[in-house]
Amino acid sequence: MIASSAPGLRREIAGVSVAELAERYGTPLYVYDAEMIRRRCRDLAAWDTVRFAQKACSNLAVLDLVRREGVLVDAVSTGEIHRALAAGYTPHAAKVASADGLPPAHPIVYTADIFDRASLDAVVKHGIHVNCGSADMIEQLAERMPGASITLRVNPGFGHGHSQKTNTGGEGSKHGIWHEEIPDVLRRAEWAGMQVSGLHMHIGSGTDLAHLAEVAEALERVAIEVGRSLTMVSAGGGLPVPYKPGEVHADLSGYFTLWDATRKRLEDRFGHRIRLEIEPGRYLTAESGFVITEVRAVKKQGTRKYLLVDAGFNTLARPVLYGSYHPMSICPQGDDAAQRLEEVAVGGPLCESGDIFTQTDGGFVATRPLPAAGAGDLLVIEIAGAYGFVMASNYNSKPLPAEVLVDGGSHRLVRARQTPEDLVRGECV
């Protein structure tokens, strides 16, 4: 096998041939590198709890994999509670503190701004811990689970995200309980007989650490208002990953040190241990994921050259939603690859002009230097393991792609490609 040394070429994913994966499972195809997910879990070992925001990549095999790494899980819907249980998570914590004096961690936490009726039923049925993003949730839960302990998701009054759509703090965000409302909400919780055992803030996704760090200070102020019932603080998610050439990984140890100092000040004040959680989604799975597509047509529109592939924004929506950049590479059919790079726009099969993978924020079509490719060559879209498959849709009546896990040089199907029958299931004339 020829190494993928030339720029823009990739013949393997974690030691497995891209061509073989495409041949075996068809395209478009999601592929995850298990070892990369494990490595990202271990990067965060300093934190007492790493809680995976499964909405980033909720395939059961991925949940099982992070569970085996000791990572706990967040659920934002009834469906995500169901997935967590199906992947082997137990619904509630052992009632005993761990050897280091820390309070027990909840294996599954339901975090949301509302309960729909089904999620309230599921939480009550399984006794799942709730992180409340609105005061109404507290009262609705109190009626069904009197005396339960809860955590509060706080909106600190500011936020950041890689896009306005991923900013989850400030007045422009619907998320969390507004910081100035906390004293009132604490009174309502007390009145309802509920114990506030922790605080959580999540201000945005994929932002930079300097902004995320402001959260620690804001959380500390609110923690003091909550007082001694507090035994857990969560830094939320939002850890960035490098997507573009030249971007680098963030300073995770500096970030931990800052939060650890906040936690220790609160421990000194309250005289007991406080569990420190982090809640990454993107960080754990983004870099593990690849979309393998086949180039089906190459055409010129005036001076611009387009590669049209069999994946569209029904497969990977981040470019059309956020103008997100994903690295791409070509896996040529034959052994002799083109060494020549050419500027191309990459698009999909959908009947919509926004179906372009090389677009910038605002929907402008851009180009990318890629090795010259033709119909039948494969194109690999990289760093697609977070907010990839989970945002895929059936638009244009396209089946959801298959998902494959690569581990230790072998590969297995972890979700079958949808069939035409799947597409019309539940419909009738």
Ligand SMILES: *Cc1c(COP(=O)(O)O)cnc(C)c1O
């Ligand atoms: C989406 C989300 C996360 C994860 O965000 P990432 O940017 O993927 O790390 C964490 N916590 C909550 C509550 C979320 O909604």
